[in-house]
Amino acid sequence: MAKKLLLTCMAAVLVFTAACSNGNNGKNNASSTASSSAPAATESAAASEKPLDKVTFSYFLGVANAPDVNTNETTIGKAFEDQTGVNFKIEHLVGDLKAKIGTMIASNDYPDVINPDAGIDQLVDAGAFMDLTDLIEKSPNIKRVYGPFLNQMKAADGKIYYLPISAQVGDFVPDPEINQGAFWIQRRVLKEAGYPKIKTLDEYTKLIEDYVAKHKDEDLTGLISLTHDWRFFATSNVPMHLDGYPNDGNVEVDMTTFEAKTYYTTDSTKRWLQKLNDLNAKGLFDKASFVDNYDQYLAKLSSKKVLGFFDYGWQSANARNLLVDAARQDPTQDDFVYFPMPLTWDGGKDQLLDPPGFVKNRGIGISVSAKDPERIMGYWDNLLKEENQILKSWGIKGETYEVDDKGRFYRTAEQIKKIDEPFNLSFGFRYFNWDWPQYGANSTLSDGNAFAPGFQPEVFQMRLTDADKTILEKYGVKTYSELFAAPDDRAWYPAWGIPKTQGSPEQIWETTKDEVTKKFYPKLVLAKPADFDKVWEEYLTAFGKLDTAGYEKWYTEQIKAAIEAAK
Template sequence: MLKKKHLFLALIMMLLLAVAACSNNEAGNESDSTDDSEGTEEVVTYKFFDASGPATDINTNETTLGKRFEEETGVNFDIEHIVGDVNQKIGTMIASGEYPELLNAEQSTDAVIDAGGFVPLNDLIENHAPNLKEMYGPYLDLMKRDDGNIYVISSGAPHGYAKPANLNQGGWWIKRSVLKELGYPQPETLDEYFDIIEEYTTANPTIDGADTIGFSALTYDWRFFALSNQPMHLAGFPNDGGITVDMESQVATVYGDKEMTQRWLEKLNQVNDMGLFDREAFTQNYDEYLAKITSGRLVGFFDYRWQVGQAMNTLAEDENFYNDYMAFPIVFEEGIKDQYLDPVGFTASPGIGITSGTSEEDQIKIIKFLDHIAKIETQKMITWGDPGETYEVSEDGRYTRTQEQIDLTSSTEFRDEFGFTYFEWGWPRMRGVFDDGNAVEPPKQPEVANLMYDEGDREFLDAYGIQTFTELFSEPDPRPWFPAWDTPIETGSEAQLYEQRVNDLMVREYPEMIFADPSEFDSAWEEYKTEFSELPVEAYEEVITESVKRKASLVNYE
């Protein structure tokens, strides 16, 4: 009986050794992973709340990329996207102290940090994330807050400049059918832009039985900057937020009370008096604004392509390509060099962070997942996909796409299924150019950009004598501080008070000035300017200037 027992135990041990050998062999066959994940562990699902914009809630393993990452790391995420007011949603989390394990709080990031809602990531990155360290390099110092801690990881580590073929930043958009009807005009100044809108709207007071809308603006919630940013763009500055930075002295100056803002608001006041400004601009929500863009009734608007992507993608899939829009680099007057294309820059916030209440073990699993995302081969997978399926590699190592692959990767359905939609932004991401010379983003690869244009695109490219839609836009001047708007502002400080009060002032007074009788605009502006002068402007400018100079000293751009 004893011998049988020993034999039984020996068999059990042999089986366990065989299983262990198989597991080790499988681990050894994996690619040179540095995430140290244990393939035999049970898959863990974490919650991720993304306040960057509306989208379909999904588990990452429902996508091709997400399932692949789950198999490689043992981790997936249930992603919930924002619906409604961001500050209200994040405020509820702060009040309850209950957070998802991973969080992008957008403009409420500082509030979450101040409430102790994010855990410091310094040690996690140092001990478990070599790929993150390599990808972000000197930018890790820029992620640190005043206490020396990194709480969020920004999406977008600059690695050189690659000019996009298509605009993804700010521009003055005009409906293509308008441009065609008027003989393809090319506006350069603000007056010329609105002359086109006036001419078309006068000749076409209705479109498909509904009133034509000359010009609309996005003012909803935190997106009010789409209206308030315009003066700096018109004056030839890039998107540094509520300030402009002197190229030589690197001193930041607010422009909300300057002549450029007065000039812009006075122009809108005149546009409104002509019946060309959307009367619902200050009452419509984000979804209503997007719906207006796709309605066919709107002649023009200013916005950032990334912010209206949902609407523009819908128009791009419309069989009638004249419903789409084309953007122009409008400035106040001739002689001003436009700076709508972003220079090489790094934004430390917003970003994604691991929240308090997450166990130490889970923190390590999550940071290893993010580190896996940061590997070069993963980055190429997230932006380019799979060789032979979504792109090709030429003999000299250049990445290209066939027309069929371009059509495939332009499909919203495919992008959702593959995971491009959910992974190409928001997570750790490179920007610019890979070490092998290929653009990180396929649309910025010249060989791809040229093939991406359809019949409608080519009609307008030919009409304007250009090869790409950004050819009309100037290349950005180097600005090692860019962007200045991501400067961390201490809660309760004079600078933070300025941010809050100036936003409240603009939200309250801009409609008053724009909708005022033209004879009353000057007095309305003076009242606004008086209130503006009572804000702690100098404290804010001092904080931004200090940040600008610090960033410029820390980061050396090629």
């Protein structure tokens, strides 16, 4: 499933505040002020009519992308506490998301604020969130940012239960990095092969196979895949991308008829799983991919032993950033940095880059157990002031960014060097990068600067090392995204972001589909090659029990309705 994608955007800011600084997301992406027209955090606090009593709210975040923290223990969070008197104690997910949410619902005792990722429908149906409609009306900055999307944010009962994580503000700025899907490969593999311009999966796996054969004594892993919990989509989505479609989740949408079709039983999925089966038989695929959790997966990516993998940039950023940090400190480590490749079955047009979209089925809400909803909403409204969006994304002028005589934001080489992963945690870039109400990653500020530092051309070019410039030059581009085809506009995008009611036929289809694929994909990949077709037939039989035709019909109707609404 496509979940996280949004983390589309979800990570753009992480990978690009972190990436611009040191190299998602998660979610992953990136805070006093920026220009003479934007007051500093301390000035904002001083301007308050009177000091507010300090209060701490509990915040559960349904992803495991950082250590737990009090936001006031970070530079950004302390500035926001000075402005509002509010601190949040963030608890990140440990273990299974569904089990955690189920426990909350059973006890009817919730944290003040919940950002449950893929579990949001479950909590809405359980009545865990309060209606935010009236509070939004009293929040000028929330109305400014989310105003164009308020109707889309309404549930079936007409109420608004959560704020989606990001909304496009200002002009759309293209992403020079890759925060979405890509086939990643270590640079040393490309360098040894003479920087070939590969476009197909067969070419990609052949490169890996040849490299392993030449380095038998290095204990290398050719390919791994992420399958843990809801992140299983990092493995199951691949056929859709190889077919030349973007991350619409469970369906591919024909651009002429706008018919939505699933791909789980197509020749493309069979071909993908058979490729993994072949790699496994050759000892090139990590069998533990089907049992490793997310942390173990990231640890393997950062171990320097894994040559290739498919994943979304925001989701793999934590591990890749560690390798980038190491290469900045020691250029000889650049061989282990991953390079993104856009692949399709036939080498034709890819659609791995996201088109503009608005994800409606992910967000942050105030629970019915919250002690002071007005105070929480006031914090969010204050957070959405432009000077605070600059603070959470760019940081502090003179410390983490500068402004030239034309008003353009940039970072010096010294600033880029110091903004590594430990700095992101202590300063707060990591904690405020994505999981709050905010401008979308592709947004612009009122003065024309990019909201996300990594999207600012001056920052992107400055952060490139000599090794970065060399490999980009080898491929005839100045940014990583230039390697990929421009995305086609899709009024419904992303299809996976279309809300579904708990217990509805389409929601039941997705749950059952997950059960079937998680049961059979490991069997298919790890089977003896001679047994693959037999297991595939068993899989088709199990999948045939699902009402796939009804699911596709529902999705087609939703997509055509979105197209009509956009006219």
